[in-house]
Amino acid sequence: MVKFEIHDLNIWFASTQALKQVNLEIQANEILSVIGPSNSGKTTFLRTLNRLNDLNARFRMTGAVELERQDIRGINIEDLRRRIGMVFALPLPLPLSIFENVAYGIRVYGEKRKKVLGHKVEEALQQAYLWEEVKDRLDESAFKLSGGQQQRLCIARTLAVGPEVILFDEPCSGLDPISTAKVEDAMIKLKEKYTIVLVTNNVKQAARVGDRTAFFLSGELIELDKTEKIFTAPCDKRTDGYVRGEFG
Amino acid sequence: MRKLKEFIIEKLILICGLASIFFVVLIFLFLLKEGLAVFKTVGPFKFLFGKSWYPISEPAQLGILPLIFGSLLVTLGAAIISIPVGVGCAVYIAEIAPAKIKEILKAGIELLAAIPSVVLGFVGMITLVPLVKSVFHLPTGLTALSGSIMLAFMAMPTIVSVAEDALYSVPKTYKEGALALGATHWQTIWRVMLPASSSGILAAVMLGIGRVIGETMAVMMITGNAAVMPNSILVPVRTLTATIAAEMGEAVVGSEHYFALFAIGIVLFIISFAINVTADLFLHKRQ
Numbered sequence A: 001m002v003k004f005e006i007h008d009l010n011i012w013f014a015s016t017q018a019l020k021q022v023n024l025e026i027q028a029n030e031i032l033s034v035i036g037p038s039n040s041g042k043t044t045f046l047r048t049l050n051r052l053n054d055l056n057a058r059f060r061m062t063g064a065v066e067l068e069r070q071d072i073r074g075i076n077i078e079d080l081r082r083r084i085g086m087v088f089a090l091p092l093p094l095p096l097s098i099f100e101n102v103a104y105g106i107r108v109y110g111e112k113r114k115k116v117l118g119h120k121v122e123e124a125l126q127q128a129y130l131w132e133e134v135k136d137r138l139d140e141s142a143f144k145l146s147g148g149q150q151q152r153l154c155i156a157r158t159l160a161v162g163p164e165v166i167l168f169d170e171p172c173s174g175l176d177p178i179s180t181a182k183v184e185d186a187m188i189k190l191k192e193k194y195t196i197v198l199v200t201n202n203v204k205q206a207a208r209v210g211d212r213t214a215f216f217l218s219g220e221l222i223e224l225d226k227t228e229k230i231f232t233a234p235c236d237k238r239t240d241g242y243v244r245g246e247f248g
Numbered sequence B: 001m002r003k004l005k006e007f008i009i010e011k012l013i014l015i016c017g018l019a020s021i022f023f024v025v026l027i028f029l030f031l032l033k034e035g036l037a038v039f040k041t042v043g044p045f046k047f048l049f050g051k052s053w054y055p056i057s058e059p060a061q062l063g064i065l066p067l068i069f070g071s072l073l074v075t076l077g078a079a080i081i082s083i084p085v086g087v088g089c090a091v092y093i094a095e096i097a098p099a100k101i102k103e104i105l106k107a108g109i110e111l112l113a114a115i116p117s118v119v120l121g122f123v124g125m126i127t128l129v130p131l132v133k134s135v136f137h138l139p140t141g142l143t144a145l146s147g148s149i150m151l152a153f154m155a156m157p158t159i160v161s162v163a164e165d166a167l168y169s170v171p172k173t174y175k176e177g178a179l180a181l182g183a184t185h186w187q188t189i190w191r192v193m194l195p196a197s198s199s200g201i202l203a204a205v206m207l208g209i210g211r212v213i214g215e216t217m218a219v220m221m222i223t224g225n226a227a228v229m230p231n232s233i234l235v236p237v238r239t240l241t242a243t244i245a246a247e248m249g250e251a252v253v254g255s256e257h258y259f260a261l262f263a264i265g266i267v268l269f270i271i272s273f274a275i276n277v278t279a280d281l282f283l284h285k286r287q
Helices: A042-049 A077-083 A098-108 A114-127 A147-160 A177-190 A203-209 A227-232 A237-243 B002-040 B044-049 B065-096 B099-114 B117-136 B144-168 B172-180 B185-196 B198-214 B217-222 B240-247 B256-286
Strands: A002-013 A016-027 A031-035 A059-067 A084-087 A165-169 A195-199 A212-217 A220-226
Touching: A002 A042, A016 A042, A016 A195, A016 A220, A031 A042, A031 A203, A042 A059, A042 A165, A042 A195, A077 A084, A084 A147, A098 A114, A098 A147, A098 B185, A114 A147, A114 A177, A147 A165, A147 A177, A177 A195, A177 A203, A195 A203, A203 A227, A203 A237, A212 A227, A212 A237, A220 A227, A220 A237, A227 A237, B002 B044, B002 B256, B044 B065, B044 B256, B065 B099, B065 B144, B065 B185, B065 B198, B065 B240, B065 B256, B099 B144, B117 B144, B117 B217, B144 B198, B144 B217, B172 B185, B185 B198, B198 B256, B217 B240, B240 B256
Parallel strands: A031 A195, A031 A212, A084 A165, A165 A195
Antiparallel strands: A002 A016, A002 A059, A212 A220
């Protein structure tokens, strides 16, 4: 099933064009990795999907982004963002307990019943592979967790509100290799239930977890194909150069 | 040669830096020297908690409790009005207003800060005072309430600009994180932006209150200047500041009355020092 369809997407910030004529589809329950050097437009692309770019007053777009055949500009923006969760580069726990961090999003939607909250928090922490590590200290401050645990806590917080799609914006850029591996494991298991778009500066990470990989350069989508193909026999010379580390 | 030049410049800058502290200490010492003399004739307890202020009767009664209450009442009223309006205004400017309206509002608030307090007092006297009188059916509109409303205008610019800075200093990622979870703009402001900037906003409030408690001219013109214990916000009161300003001219130099006015200065100094230190603590907590 096709989750996202993107047609002729052009994006400008003031007079600078950030994305040029991007066309692509994102399948349900796949991990789509988005790679490219900095300023290639990959984060802009990601933030278009949940309309986070709209916060920037100089943002302008043409073309269409459709979520399950419905233009995202026609969906209530809070509903859209609830359906499309996002995990940021820096883990950003709130100054609350572990439990409250995960419960936060659910509370925002007005859920007050303690039983439901407890159940949903446990479920989300389990899906983010954090439950076993924190189940005995849910009332401790989230800041006491390690960087990798904090990032999985943020994943749990995103999962708790029940999204369909999860956007990862360089989720492991500040993490050590072991924590990175845990976050990647979580991502691979999550794709059974969710559609995942992963923006990463780590080409190897894209090779490890992506079903398909998209290569962006200077705002253009150069190539999109099965991950093995991108990394072994890409069609475009520039893709080949980037994945082999010749520039970027 | 270059080393000598460096040395001289460094020391000059050091002197400039120390000057402000030096002046504060000098002022405080001077206040102490002039003010403490009053305690030769009145005990400190009687001075602070005495309920009647009749400095020129014989013997003089120098209890400043009505003045302290007058100041606190006017300040409290001003705080109740200016805090919600000021913080609301800061939230609107920092978070909601479109760029153009933001510029207009900021210019307006700067202008409000630039109005001399005597002009505000003047405007209050001819507009607010008759209004308060007729709305509450009072014998006079020169009341603590009028003073509070007028002073709220004076505290607003400080509260708005400091609170606005505090809101701007909240990391952008906090806001994006909340919005990305599907929170509405208002939920983001209420549950993330305001808690994250709370120490800065508290500092803004303290600085605003500090400004109010030290204000003299406007309150002198519109609070009625009756040095009696206030029993409601709708009666004339007299503040610490207004007492000094009104009576210093007629007090005989070296008299008990004269020393008592300086002692009031000490009390004021301590109050505003305490408020500023509190505001500073909040600001540092933020950083």
